[in-house]
Amino acid sequence: MLVSTLALLKVAYGRFIIGAYNVQNMEQVLAVFRGSLAARAPVIVATVPFARDYAGARMLQAMVRAADEMYPEAVAAMHLDHGDEAHCLDAIQSGFYHSVMIDASHLPFEENISMTRRIVERAHAAGLAVEAELGVVAGQEASHSASTRLALTDPDQAAEFVARTDCDSLAVAIGTSHGAYKFQGEQRLHLDRLAEIQARLPQGFPLVLHGASSVPSDEVARINAAGGKLNPNARGVDPADFARAWPLGVAKINIHTDAHLVWYRVHREHFRDHPENFDFRHPGSIFMEEFEKLIITRSEQLGCAGKLDEVREKIYAAN
Numbered sequence: 001m002l003v004s005t006l007a008l009l010k011v012a013y014g015r016f017i018i019g020a021y022n023v024q025n026m027e028q029v030l031a032v033f034r035g036s037l038a039a040r041a042p043v044i045v046a047t048v049p050f051a052r053d054y055a056g057a058r059m060l061q062a063m064v065r066a067a068d069e070m071y072p073e074a075v076a077a078m079h080l081d082h083g084d085e086a087h088c089l090d091a092i093q094s095g096f097y098h099s100v101m102i103d104a105s106h107l108p109f110e111e112n113i114s115m116t117r118r119i120v121e122r123a124h125a126a127g128l129a130v131e132a133e134l135g136v137v138a139g140q141e142a143s144h145s146a147s148t149r150l151a152l153t154d155p156d157q158a159a160e161f162v163a164r165t166d167c168d169s170l171a172v173a174i175g176t177s178h179g180a181y182k183f184q185g186e187q188r189l190h191l192d193r194l195a196e197i198q199a200r201l202p203q204g205f206p207l208v209l210h211g212a213s214s215v216p217s218d219e220v221a222r223i224n225a226a227g228g229k230l231n232p233n234a235r236g237v238d239p240a241d242f243a244r245a246w247p248l249g250v251a252k253i254n255i256h257t258d259a260h261l262v263w264y265r266v267h268r269e270h271f272r273d274h275p276e277n278f279d280f281r282h283p284g285s286i287f288m289e290e291f292e293k294l295i296i297t298r299s300e301q302l303g304c305a306g307k308l309d310e311v312r313e314k315i316y317a318a319n
């Protein structure tokens with residue numbers, strides 16, 4: 001069942017977090033829907049503009065619609081991740097997405113507000129929700145060049161931003177970064193900053209964390225043992241922090257890098273161990289199983305595992 005992103009975030013607020021998984025191929029789409037069922041957890045299916053360039057917007061839509069028909073018991077919302085203004089308008093017109101993220105956090109504060117405000121007006125008129133971003137999440141972003149800057153979201157600015165833009169959720173920078181090299185040395189989420197942001201926002205306003213993959217050290221070790229080249233000191237978010245983040249208003253986190261690491265590990269190990277194989281279905285099948293396992297594990301850590309029936313009933317009751 002495809003449902004509104006905002007309805008999911010409202011049910012989740014304060015109680016658990018919903019994982020948003022980026023998809024760009026059939027294997028990922030199937031794994032996310034199967035993962036929703038296996039974890040009994042709602043999911044957010046996200047596409048970045050790179051995915052549209054790779055698979056084509058029509059193909060992405062067709063794959064998600066087909067998966068929804070195959071697994072009608074799954075609960076999923078469709079989200080455009082890291083759109084610029086043109087991407088967001090395109091997604092709003094497509095009639096396919098439930099929410100868009102306007103990625104204008106690299107712009108000066110006033111320009112971020114005005115661009116976000118423009119997208120909010122168009123999106124709300126079409127019934128979509130808008131995620132905006134304030135502060136700088138370091139690392140490689142999908143829509144603009146790599147940034148090593150890290151600027152934590154200012155709580156007073158966050159309050160002003162939300163009031164003036166009327167956005168529906170806000171991605172905040174509290175120490176996470178995009179890509180496989182999140183934390184070098186000391187790793188921590190600035191939960192104190194998160195609490196300050198939540199305290200200044202309207203009651204129940206959902207927050208989002210980008211760059212929230214965990215980059216498990218055993219995964220990195222397996223990849224490198226199979227010939228990969230990842231920095232063995234790469235660190236992500238400690239999954240134990242998720243349970244500290246949902247009481248502070250985080251209702252959605254983006255999981256992108258961890259899914260790529262599964263793909264990287266499965267294929268490296270498969271071709272190392274089976275050099276005679278040239279059938280793409282073999283590593284593809286293993287990848288889908290392993291990605292599904294990641295979704296189950298993350299859903300348990302995010303607190304959304306086992307919530308599928310409750311979420312479905314609450315969304316029905318609200319409509």
Ligand SMILES: [Zn+2]
Pocket residue numbers: 082178210211254
């Ligand atoms: Zn992001």
